[in-house]
Amino acid sequence: MGLRRYLASKTGWYLGALVVAVVLNFLLPRLIPGNPVDVIVSGLGQGGLSSEAQRQIYEQFMKEFGLDQPMWNQFVTYITSIFQGNLGKSFAFYPTPVTDLIAQSLPFTLVLQIPAILLGWIIGNVLGAVAAYKGGAWDKSVFTTSLVFNSMPYYCLSIILLYVLAVMLGWFPPGGAYSLGNSPEWSMAFFTDALQYWWLPFISLLLINIGGQAVGMRSMAIYELGSDYVNYSRSLGIGDAKMTTYIFRNAMLPQITGLALSIGTMVGGALITELVFSYPGMGTLLFNAIAANDYPVVQAVTLIITVAVLVANYMVEVLYGFIDPRIRASKSGEK
Amino acid sequence: MTKSLMRANNLTAVYAADSGQDVPAVDNVTLELPEGQILGLAGESGCGKTTLGTALAMIANPPLYVVAGTLEIDGNEINLSTLPKNANQVHRPYRGETVSLLPQGAMNAISPTLRIRDLVVDVMRAHNGSVTKADALDRASDRLKMLEMPTRVLDSYAHQLSGGMKQRMVTVISTLLNPALLIADEPTSALDVSSQKALIEMLLAMVEAKIMRGVIFITHDLPVLSMVTDRLAIMYAGKVVETGRTEDLVNNARHPYTAALLSSVLDPTEDTRTKHVLGIPGSPPNLGNPPSGCRFHPRCKFAMDVCSTTEPKMLSEGDHDFACWWAKEHPRETIPMEVTHA
Amino acid sequence: MTEIVSAAVAADHSTPVLSAKDVTKTFKVAGGSITAVDNVSVDFHAGKVLAVVGESGSGKSTLARMLLRLMPVTSGTITYQGKDVTNLGGSELRRYWRDVQAVFQDPFASFNQFFSVGHMLKRSLRLAELDKGTEDQLIETCLGYVGLKSADAMHKYPHQLSGGQRQRVMIARALMMNPKVLLADEATSMLDASLRVSVLNVLQELRDNLHLTVLFITHDIGQACYLADEVVVMEHGLVVEHGTTDEVIFTPQHDYTKRLLADVPDLQGSLKTRSWEPGAPAHVPPPAKDS
């Protein structure tokens, strides 16, 4: 398959996935009997509001969110507002625009997740390759430790780290993203303060990402060790160090697609990690929105996660196309 | 006889089976190759010929262990055993430079993410750290030009080459350092007859140009061997049963197994049209538990009582060695072939 | 076995049992298509061994799979006993497979490793629609025909048999259907020379004693020479030469056949034509260009 064909087909698939994801995101909350506004308003009813007041709020919300329109119209409105960067207004913090809430949370999630995913991927792959090549005690310890971290649910490790390092030992602050009384701003003082809170959730995510990648890399590298080219290179007198680079290069390729596949899982796991550390990112926003039946916020958060994961996967797959010579080579029409 | 290029002494190699038992795949084999000649190593699958090649190329890897054996070559005496802890370090400098391997099925012999040129540079540098990239590539392209191959293949990845081209490219890489001995393990088996012929002609040209000073050519294909080799060694169940000049072996087999193998060859000739061959009854033995005495005796038409009790020693008739009780009792008599004609 | 013999002898010798007419197969590949078999017409006559010889990529195995109806044709017709079988399906196709059977290349991959030989054979017998009593009898006979004892072979699993034994079991399986035509698709190419001969001999006996029509597909012209009555030579999907074995091998007409024969090393021939002495420099022709 030529590089151009490869890219075209990947683009096609991801566009298709995006369309499906947007439709699902729109449709799923609307498929329930009644509608979200019912849920909200009946919740208010329990708060002792009169039925007349309930009806008024109901109608206002129905109008505000366009729920009195036919489904098709709602969808068109939904799509056009997404393209205008308008994600609606929050139920819970009415009339705060959803985009404002997201703008407050997203940066926290990004500074936590991007370094954890990238660094975890790099360290994990190196460790896995070394374990596979060295074998023996190295392999045993790295593999077993990695497997433990890999199989630990994100939040389980987070809880244990939080309890041991923050609550028991007091090395880190036990939650939040910055000290009370401080507020997010572009100042050195804020950053040094926030950094203290950042470490613990970061380490927690990093360890798990390292574990997962190391386990994957180790099995890929062991596969590669048995291949013909390793044997042949050995017969030519090529040294161990050089050979490790060959193995690493080949074992790396499937790991790149592995990264694409695991980004979705990682993001999901990281959401809960934020919860454990009361880190005010998207995960905490989502948690609060779910608790408050704040549909516009939930929908917006899921939409952003979906788009981010799709874009990240797409970029990884494009990168893969450029890296793997078997795909790249066919660009110039060679055999 | 001309000066000896290499001599492998008392080579024994075992496979460690999952059960914990060791299966001897090559059992106390001694092999000699005169300077400038091509030695064919023939036998059917599982006879240990590839294992022998692997041991000689010093690349035995678990579960294969070389338990004993030395290789005299080029004034060196190398301990082939892979049991000492430093075996890998001891063997590495010899690999590719003294003994080189041309592997079976070059299909995956080159890392798919490596350009041929990168491998060329790495091979040269592995033996001489001071070689520059340009020097290494010059040498490779000179070699390619000499062999009338296109130099652009250096810029390719392995998957961009056809099967025949890949096999010849691997041959060039294997011989880049002018090894004393090249071990060619079934290099032609996966090729069409025309590519097969091209590769054989290239190997002969390389021997003529003294790029390497001797070749051990391993294959089950006797017609190919008769075309290429000066000498033949026939292996059965981990042992060499007969060696000698190719003509002598083909025309005057002294071991019943050699004779049966030769009779099973089906050439497109008038003779094949009319002959009826019986083949060899039974199957090769389990190497974990080989038959007593001569390992071939359960399948041998000439077996006598002594064959099942005592292992025959290597006998010599001039330049022709064989291990067979029947042949000992019938000096200079060719083994009768089991062939009938219509 | 008697019923097999009588059925085969009754077959008409003059008209072909199985024939392919203008059969073409094209495969779609990225950015185009490849014609694997190009307008091939071949007739198979009862009681003969016909060898299709060709190198990899010649389309010989594709042709075999189309004749076996394991792969649809792109165009052309396949006729069996005068009946068009090109588009058979369902029970009609299964009836066709009672008459046209095959043995494949890989003696290991041909077996379902989870079944014993006995299980595999009995499964095949369902196609033959026999009653229980005659089943065991037939298995015994057919295994006997390929030189195996049913008591030894029935309970074995494929990994406990040698390559040659496996291929012979496969032939026995095909024979149980009492077929009129047997296709052997590279059935001997993965076997060692000495075991190969025993399989070739079985095929020869089937032709001589049961008047079975054998289609022998091979890349090895030597085996065709040993076994076949007629030879078809294929190159790049085309039939380039077709004649009796003696004609094709000893007086080849087409350039490709000539080159093929010239390139095949032969035991005595290459010894005679070898122009160098051991150890001495020899004249070596320049290597051929890569095609």
Added chain:
Amino acid sequence: MTNISSNAVTAEAEGPLVPTDPTPGPKAKAKPAWMNLNFGPRLWVSLGIIVVIALLAFVGPLLYPYGPDEKVGSLYDAPSAAHWLGTENFGYDVVAVLMASTRNSLINGLLAGTLATVIGVGIGVVAGYIGGWLEELLMGITNIVLAIPSIVILILISMSLQSTDIPFFKGIVGLALVIGITSWPWTARAVRAQASSVSTREHIDVAKLSGARTPGILIRDVLPYLASYVVMAWVLQLASAILAESTLSMLGLGPSGTNSLGMQLHWALAFQSVATGAWWAFLPPTIVLTLISFGLLYLQSSLDEVFNPRLRRGKKKNLAAAAKRREEAARKLEEEMKAPAGVTEVIV
């Protein structure tokens, strides 16, 4: 999840390095090749972990004096002789709740994991074996579902289900169904690749020529070759379903009105057990979840080694013993070599 690239199908094609005895003695009982598997100690360790947890979940409640819905104390009573792990936020006995939670989480995992495996294997086998436009359609759907993060779909569906009035959907079974029908795609994709390589094996052609029909071929000739693979995929699906449940529960989307490991953690976090140091409330479910997940993944990786000899690295003890024997043999050979020459006898 991508590293269960089993090559069980291709491995045997390479054939044994040493010919197996084709004529075993009368004592050797015939066994199919797949029965000669080598189970390592790691397999037993992982199975042990899983069995202990299953006992805790299913047998434990029969022996323990308190039930999960018996109020025995108040918020976070510390462990005592009567209540080994104290009480949780509602005053229930932690051990009793833990056992009920583990049971529900395991049931959820079994239901969801099995459902996902069945769907994935079904789609994968059909796509891989039949091929053609059907394969393209099925794999198109699979690839799209695979690209969308499943957590998002799970959140949206469970949120909708939460607001229905049907208790079935809110309970553990409903949640399991949702998890099951959203997590099959990677299994389908992996199985398709395997099925499509099995379907090119000649034994499929032999089965066709033997008159077998497509369903029979799928069940008898394709599925057995995928069995090892499917078992490993199932183990992974179990683990990921249990984790998916606990993730949703932590987000507040868990099964309402019943216990699960995720719900237990959810409440522990909601009632500040970590910050207040009430370790008995959050540590037990954390450890059990980790053990389940570790046990299952360890089981999968040791199964991979069982089915895939290439991944196997020999047992230390056996290796050492074999090495010693080999050295002994080497010494003997050397001595023999030193013995007077005369191996070759000249007769002419």
